[in-house]
Amino acid sequence: MSPYYGAGKIVGSLYSTIDEIMKFYSRKLIKPGDLNANNTLFGGQLLKWIDEEAGIYAMSKLGRGKVVTKYISEIDFVSSGRQGDIIEIGLEFSKIGRTSITFRCEVRNIVTKQTIIRIEKIVFVNLDEKERPAPHGKTREDIIRDARVF
Numbered sequence: 781m782s783p784y785y786g787a788g789k790i791v792g793s794l795y796s797t798i799d800e801i802m803k804f805y806s807r808k809l810i811k812p813g814d815l816n817a818n819n820t821l822f823g824g825q826l827l828k829w830i831d832e833e834a835g836i837y838a839m840s841k842l843g844r845g846k847v848v849t850k851y852i853s854e855i856d857f858v859s860s861g862r863q864g865d866i867i868e869i870g871l872e873f874s875k876i877g878r879t880s881i882t883f884r885c886e887v888r889n890i891v892t893k894q895t896i897i898r899i900e901k902i903v904f905v906n907l908d909e910k911e912r913p914a915p916h917g918k919t920r921e922d923i924i925r926d927a928r929v930f
């Protein structure tokens with residue numbers, strides 16, 4: 781198993797209580813406009829990409845189009861990226877609540893093979909038409925089962 785994946789995670793139809801493994805769907809090429817004054821990847825740009833990617837993932841998992849970022853836990857910038865590097869954004873479902881869903885995130889540099897960033901918790905909340913938290917109606921089992929589709 782790839783060292784990027786958490787230990788003890790097993791995938792397969794025989795295991796109904798498994799956690800989802802981290803999925804890397806999205807790749808970005810680091811271009812001049814993505815850099816900071818030090819000529820490495822600007823953290824604000826990286827967080828923008830992560831927030832958008834995680835929002836899409838939350839909408840896919842919940843099957844709903846109106847979700848907002850509620851909380852992002854502490855962020856560990858492990859290494860940097862340079863112009864011309866390609867990064868990929870990984871997300872892993874970790875917790876489901878009544879109105880919320882929580883992911884872990886890891887971004888890695890596929891040129892240097894190093895982890896760029898780790899975020900333990902990104903929480904999205906499902907909203908109703910009045911912008912208030914609304915039950916999404918999903919269970920942990922729903923999310924894990926859908927992991928084979930999304």
Ligand SMILES: CC(C)(COP(=O)(O)OP(=O)(O)OC[C@H]1O[C@@H](n2cnc3c(N)ncnc32)[C@H](O)[C@@H]1OP(=O)(O)O)[C@@H](O)C(=O)NCCC(=O)NCCS
Nearest residue numbers: 848849850851876877878879880881903905907911912913
């Ligand atoms: C999202 C928002 C409607 C939630 O309102 P709220 O009054 O905090 O709602 P609640 O207290 O009912 O919490 C809603 C859910 O968020 C979770 N939550 C609230 N604060 C949290 C925190 N600090 N960390 C993790 N989860 C949190 C709650 O546990 C709850 O989840 P659950 O129903 O699955 O148990 C409101 O905070 C908001 O509009 N925030 C701005 C969101 C936004 O604009 N984001 C874009 C980036 S600026």
